[in-house]
Amino acid sequence: MPTYIGMVSFRDGGKSGGDALAVGRAARALIETHGGRILSIYWTEDTPDMVIAFEGRDRAQAAAVYDDLASQQGVDIRMARALTEGEKERQLSGQDV
Numbered sequence: 001m002p003t004y005i006g007m008v009s010f011r012d013g014g015k016s017g018g019d020a021l022a023v024g025r026a027a028r029a030l031i032e033t034h035g036g037r038i039l040s041i042y043w044t045e046d047t048p049d050m051v052i053a054f055e056g057r058d059r060a061q062a063a064a065v066y067d068d069l070a071s072q073q074g075v076d077i078r079m080a081r082a083l084t085e086g087e088k089e090r091q092l093s094g095q096d097v
Contacts, residue, residue, distance in 0.1 A: 003046060003055050003084075004081055005052070007050075007080075009048045019031075023075060030069055034056070036065060043093055
């Protein structure tokens with residue numbers, strides 16, 4: 001399954017420790033609810049505030065997860081498809097990834 005990365009920025013000056021953890025827990029629950037598989041969640045010491053990686057069916061599923069998280073938790077999320085080295089090689093040779 002493809003991997004999708006969400007770069008999460010907290011609105012309104014950030015979230016305190018417990019609130020930041022709640023965003024991660026909500027992300028995990030939404031990913032599972034939408035049928036994805038969580039790979040990792042990282043809280044950063046800079047921008048973005050969090051990085052979330054999960055495997056999902058397609059871009060539409062990933063967008064639904066991140067849109068739901070943004071609206072429920074009051075965060076902004078920039079989403080990108082992540083490629084492994086092998087996927088990038090296939091992409092560069094013109095194959096579907």
